[in-house]
Amino acid sequence: MAEPGTVTFFIIYEDGSVETQTLPDEPGAQPVLSKPGRNAGEIEYNQFLARIEQQNAIWFAETQAREQQLLKADYDALIAAGIPEATARRITGYSGP
């Protein structure tokens, strides 16, 4: 949420990162780009940001899926060793079926 008296610019950098830059809303206010990029509009910024957030969501889901596989393997091993299910879930943190 931008503070009163400020203006926000929407930057898309060539390395794939995106940025909001908020400055005092004064005549001639311009963003400073720290690396190659351009001052894009909010709509285009939101499109790029949505793509980044989607990639991050995929990273998160894949990471969690790998972790669940490991947890499942640990859980299965405990069950096979005769450990009660509730205890096995508590020890491993496995929450799947």
Added chain:
Amino acid sequence: MARCGCADTGAESVRTLLSAEDGVKYNSTTGVFSADISPNVGNNLTLDGFGRLFVPTGSATVSTGPGILGDGSGGNPVRANVASWPYVTPPVTGSQGVFVNPIGGQLVGPPIQVVDFVATNFSRSYAALAVNTTGTAVTADTFTVNLLNPDPNRSCVVIIEREVKVRFGLPANSDASFSIDGADAGRQWNKGSTAVTLGGVQVTRMFKSANLAPGGASSYGLQVGTLNGTGGATYSQINVDIRVLYIGQA
């Protein structure tokens, strides 16, 4: 016998033909002209030891208005009505004068000192970049602001406050730290059994930058780094506030 053919006239007769104008006295009995000096109170014109018109220094007085003291007499010279110097350092050290404004001719003081504050916020997003795994900070990104002394007349002190938050993606049993301008600033870790995304540490640091010359410009690039990444830690967002306080120097 008169050589010119005129009648020979006596001095007494001539004196009766002469008279004095304003500022001059004439004694028709003695035939002497003298300065007609006013006897009125407030008159300063007199005669010097040689009988010449003379106004002694300090004898002429003047009326003054606010801001001026004295009447110009020898014991009470005209002078500015100023406050006494209340400061520790003497007036000759670092003090500035009173000047005449060429427009209007008024006395004016030095320009007023300028103080300014400029805050810039950056929120930069990335697609899950890996945290540097070494123990030494490696710059992840730079955040730049322009610096400009708002005072065209004086140098200024520049105080820069930096606030940084890094949003990490932390798989189970992972660790990540970030740095501000190369110095370790914050660490987050996940000792649980499943991945989390954390951005809960926001660190502020402040420093005094180099002074700026009158009207001078410069820039400052804040470098945010990462270090000590383990377990596949990533970062997806860096939030930065750079707040700059300009204080004009006396």
